[in-house]
Amino acid sequence: MTTDLNQLAVRLQDFASARDWERFHTPKNLVMALAGEIGELVAEFQWLTPEESTSLEPATFDRVRSELGDVTTYLVRLADLLGIxxxxxxxxxxxxxxxxxxxxxxxxxxxxxxxxxx
Known part of the structure; x- marks a missing residue:
């Protein structure tokens, strides 16, 4: 990984602060957003065979990468807010x-x- 989680947490804090979104970033809201993003990640794999899931087509790979980014963003933000x-x-x-x-x-x-x- 090129950026450590602490640096990412600070960047996410700055992102939320610049938009005055801290009031929306409650643990409850972040968990709900995280669950939604995990659902979107699951949907990318739902109908793939085990073999297909290990060698993703480029377009699917790009979507999976994006969803993993979303999941990571919400998870890191949640952990940061809770001091974990x-x-x-x-x-x-x-x-x-x-x-x-x-x-x-x-x-x-x-x-x-x-x-x-x-």
Missing amino acids: DLVGAANAKLDESERRYDADLYRGSARKAPPLTS
Whole structure:
């Protein structure tokens, strides 16, 4: 990635501020916008075969890239407003998954692990 998430968050803050949109960028509104954009991303893959989904036609690739940009924008803005470090959250989730899904027990399996016990 060429721009880190903190730089993107600052750019998004500036973008919203320049347009006086901060009042619209509530966590609720951003989550709803994020869900809509994820739906648009899903629609790009909905009727593709697994093979087609791994080698997108150029026009589809461009639309997917644009939708991923939208999803990222809303996700980064939401995390910034809530004070959540996205990379830290992703690493914490991966740490949890590593504990839940022992590589030797789950290699090649799509089965779900039982919840972790404290």
